[in-house]
Amino acid sequence: MKILYVIIMMLFLGMMSCSEDNLKGYSSSNYIQFDKLSKDSTVFSFAYDETLESGTVALKLVMISPLVDRDRKYNVTFLQDESSAQAGVDFEMPVEEQVIAANDSVAYLNVTVTRNEALKGSVLAVFEVQGSDDFMPGIEANRKGRIFITNQLTRPGWWNDWHEANGLGTYSDLKYQTFIREIGVTDMTLEADGGEMNYSTMRAYVLQFKYWLQEHPTEDEDGSLMKVAMRG
Template sequence: MKKINYYLGVIYLMLYMSSCQKVNLMTYDQPANIYFDLTSAQRDSVVYTFAYDMTKAVDTVFIPVRLMGHRTAASRHFRAVVEQDSSTAQAGTHYKALESQYPLAAATGRQALPLIVYNSSDLESNSVTMIVKLQPSDDFGIENKKLIRAYVVLSARLEKPIWWDMWMSAYSRTKHQLFLIVTAQRDLSMDGLDAPKNLYFANLLTQMLNDPFRWVTTHPEKGYVLTKSSENEDYDFYHKDNPGRVIKLKLNTGSGKYYFMDEQGKEVR
């Protein structure tokens, strides 16, 4: 019985070794491809907003790109274009025109497409969209058509937060922007125990609205200036690094007091 088991074991071993020798090692042997490495949420839209920072005149949105294929010891290049017919964003106004090609460094499988975007004043009232699409290049194909388009939304529009009515008075996007500038707070809680702190922030804005000239003088670290109009008694309020984003400060001739003007042309109070 032991001899039978021994011989059966030898036969099984020979069959196993024979089958292993016949199996060929599978390798990835397709041409190199690239695609946008986005999450499912990002694939619906990559959203960028300037709303929380008036100091920025320009910024960069990095759209992740990933290699499908072998890495190489030499750098390679990929291409991308903006689909003009499917985009409302305008080159030169909302974004810098794309380069003819972008590098993928040697021995790497990941890169990012740097999309340079501009803080255009029209973004305060309307968002714009653009579709960025990868293109074939001498080094890369674009095999998976579903993964080569990125839908980008650019905005600078603020929306009324849920806590606003609890701590503040009438809402406007301009007033919201001034609140962010003065307090550096994006959110306030709705907990009654936080009333002293939240009312303190609300009061900081009230003080600034009552005397914007004094606020500019006493907060040079903020970087905001008031420039007098050459045509009348009005002023332009803006950050020194981004003079294109202006909030108007107008004289109320009846009261002799200056008020910021909101997006509806009404006084901010």
């Protein structure tokens, strides 16, 4: 039993040291990183609104640092070598300084994306946290932010297995377009999943769509009538 305890402690300490290895070598105790993991992407689609010419994607950054009573500058750069998007064509970086306000621990990099009529499919823009006078890059897994820019409709992450079985039902691009057009909502990410919508509001939107379909039977892409799984 004592041997097992020692092995568990060694594994735990090893995991802790791996997490800290990414931050070694910095004398600073102030770090900043993207809130999302580098492997995750934010998708912006112009397919939701055919009249839309531009939009804003707010990439959230968080700091690992004590709060201070002054503004602090951070530095994020665009990585052209890892991107298929073109600066000045598909998006624009903010012109103002990148700042975390005094006594705050969160910042947003507001990237302006632009409709490119020549775009076929999707393009990727990759950004990376760089060192500044006030911050060093945080853990390696969160140093990059990714934006997919597309003219096509893409299935949102919130339309998951739960929605298939209990919410909006089976997904199709046509059904999603119809939902957006009639209900006027594109994002139903729940608060528990990092979004801004509570369950009651989400349920109300789903049932509103269900009742609309009952009054306006609509064919889906496969020729069947659109259905909503939620009871009510």
